[in-house]
Amino acid sequence: MVFGLRSPEQLANELTATRVPVGGLALWSLGQAGLVIKNAAGTLLAIDPYLSDAIERTHPGTEFVRRFPPVIPPQALAVCDAILISHFHDDHMDMGTLEPLAQQAPGLPFWIPAPDAATLQRENTIVGGQVFAAKTGQEITVGEFRVLPIAAAHSEYERDAQGNDRYLGYHIVCGDLSLWHSGDTLVTPELQTQMCELRPNIAVLPINGGDYARGARGIMPNMNFRDAADLHHRIGSDLLLPCHYDLFTCNSDNPAWFVDDMLTRYPGKKFHLMMPGERLIYLPQDG
Numbered sequence: 001m002v003f004g005l006r007s008p009e010q011l012a013n014e015l016t017a018t019r020v021p022v023g024g025l026a027l028w029s030l031g032q033a034g035l036v037i038k039n040a041a042g043t044l045l046a047i048d049p050y051l052s053d054a055i056e057r058t059h060p061g062t063e064f065v066r067r068f069p070p071v072i073p074p075q076a077l078a079v080c081d082a083i084l085i086s087h088f089h090d091d092h093m094d095m096g097t098l099e100p101l102a103q104q105a106p107g108l109p110f111w112i113p114a115p116d117a118a119t120l121q122r123e124n125t126i127v128g129g130q131v132f133a134a135k136t137g138q139e140i141t142v143g144e145f146r147v148l149p150i151a152a153a154h155s156e157y158e159r160d161a162q163g164n165d166r167y168l169g170y171h172i173v174c175g176d177l178s179l180w181h182s183g184d185t186l187v188t189p190e191l192q193t194q195m196c197e198l199r200p201n202i203a204v205l206p207i208n209g210g211d212y213a214r215g216a217r218g219i220m221p222n223m224n225f226r227d228a229a230d231l232h233h234r235i236g237s238d239l240l241l242p243c244h245y246d247l248f249t250c251n252s253d254n255p256a257w258f259v260d261d262m263l264t265r266y267p268g269k270k271f272h273l274m275m276p277g278e279r280l281i282y283l284p285q286d287g
Contacts, residue, residue, distance in 0.1 A: 052096025
């Protein structure tokens with residue numbers, strides 16, 4: 001099955017071929033919460049790549065069935081300089097992606113929230129040697145990028161005995177630009193206050209929400225489309241890129257509701273619904 005207008009090979013080549021303007025960022029959607037980021041220096045980061053059908057293969061009969069195939073193979077991310085993982089759920093920390101990627105690029109670092117990083121370092125012989133522990137507030141440097149892990153609440157804050165957060169987002173700075181990928185989270189007063197201080201140019205936020213029926217099936221909630229729109233407005237971000245709405249019919253709200261809400265309540269506030277495999281070049285406005 002072919003998805004989109006470009007083949008996986010063409011998209012993989014685009015990651016290296018794209019020349020990013022100075023002061024800008026190139027972004028590629030991998031579907032679900034997956035994102036690739038590239039700066040003018042050529043540094044590449046991938047966040048939460050789910051590029052397999054591992055959930056379906058390892059859990060026969062699951063309702064989490066992909067609506068479209070992976071836009072690139074896991075090995076295509078070997079050109080990246082680091083992989084950031086927000087949390088341990090299979091559509092974010094996918095062993096069907098990380099294991100073949102580790103075999104293709106044995107020097108590529110995987111930054112994973114500390115509680116689950118420790119487990120992988122101890123138990124997974126394929127990826128364990130490439131896993132590094134991401135901890136709230138401890139900055140990570142990857143080329144020109146400065147990456148700050150931010151605690152997330154999915155659906156509450158969860159910490160191990162050492163106080164390390166199990167759910168993270170990442171605030172990524174390059175020069176005068178910043179992007180915040182929230183990971184899976186609800187809006188909390190602490191999170192809103194922190195992001196009002198950091199004021200990212202780009203906010204990547206889930207809009208799938210949650211409800212009683214999903215909760216009864218063990219599906220954890222995220223912020224919904226109204227929460228994301230409100231947070232985008234309150235923290236003063238320039239561009240909102242919604243995520244976590246396109247891959248699984250069992251855990252999504254209609255993204256058209258988000259579009260209607262933004263146009264109704266926040267006319268003029270910028271947003272873009274990225275399609276899987278789409279590239280976006282972001283340049284900040286002058287002034």
